[in-house]
Amino acid sequence: MSGDNGGWHLVRGAFYPLKRLAEADARVSLITAVSRDEYGDRALENVQRAGANCQHSLRTSKLPTAKTIILEDAVGSLKRYVVERGAMQLLDPEYILARQHVIARASVLLLDASLNADVLRTLLSIVKHANLQAILFLPEEGECVATLRNQVAADLDKIAIVAAAKDVGTQLKEPVQDTESCVRTAVKLLEAGGDTVLVWWKGQGAAVATSESAIFIPQLPVQEDLPYDLYSFGAAVAEARGRGFSWRQAVRKSLSAHPGRIVKTS
Known part of the structure; x- marks a missing residue:
């Protein structure tokens, strides 16, 4: 996002960026879908903790019983909206279309892998030309992901998609098994409505x-004489961002600056 939209940043922890809302001058809307499982419960707890830390009221006394929740910023306070029509409703494209007036107001769409490809395409069709600034998939945790988050702290351009290879590859019915399939997954997301797509493959690297x-x-240099890797890529993006480039410009500049040191698979 641009600074005018509150400066949404990718930092350590999928929900930690909520802390940035405390510094936002403009209203920021967030719609999030999280699974009702152990991971989802922890994620919701993190949302509540982040909201409390930045002195926003989430108005949540307990975890919702529905599989999906919608969070939306309103007049400086985060309010919780539990989906009323049942646990699986937001996983239904027809229900999403029925609520598109709500979804279209979101600035950030934060999703996990409980949404299938049909639902993803439906959501993208709604938000592609709306107010959406970024789509964030809950990424896999890992040293390279955490490092990139901390180094880049990226403002996301419209529409940037950040995805975990394992989750999204499975949802798109092409599990990521090698560099080529990871790149194909990124291209599929790009074709679905993205502008700049990064797909992290835990322990291996990232497709851009x-x-x-x-x-x-x-993730690590493939040859000693070609030292370019995911960490130096993140550092190059961060450097470009510090020089005033947008996130998308920084990514593309970092790629074009080192064409001979990137493993090309397409």
Whole structure:
């Protein structure tokens, strides 16, 4: 996002960016779908903790019984809206279309892998030309992901998609098994309505897809004489961001600056 939209940042922890709302001058809307399982429960607890830390009221005395919740910023306070029509309703494209007037107001769409490809496409069709600034998938935790979050702290352009390879590859019915399938997953997300797509493959690296190219960046250098890897890529993006480039511009600049040191798979 741009600074005018409150400066949404990717930092350590999928829900930790809520802390940034405390510093936002503009209203920021958030719609999130989380699973009712152990991971989802922890995620909701993190949301509540982050909301409390930034002195926003989540108005949640207990975890919701529905599988899906919707969070929306309103006049400086985060309010919780539990889906009333049942646990699986937001996983239904028809129900999403019925609530598109709510979804279209969101600035950030934060999703996990409980949403299938049909639902993802439906959501993208609603928000692509609306107020949406970014789509964030709950990423896998890992050292390289945490490092990139901390280094890049990226403002996301419209529409940037950040995805975990394991989750999204499974949802798109093409599990990520090698660099080529990871890149194909990024391209599919790009074709679904993204602008700049990063797909993290835990322990291996990341696929980056833009309208110009789709490439794979390894987590660690593949050769000593080609030292470019996911960490240095994150540092290059962060440096470009610090020089005033947008997140999308920074990504593309970092890629074009080191064409010989990136493992190309497309």
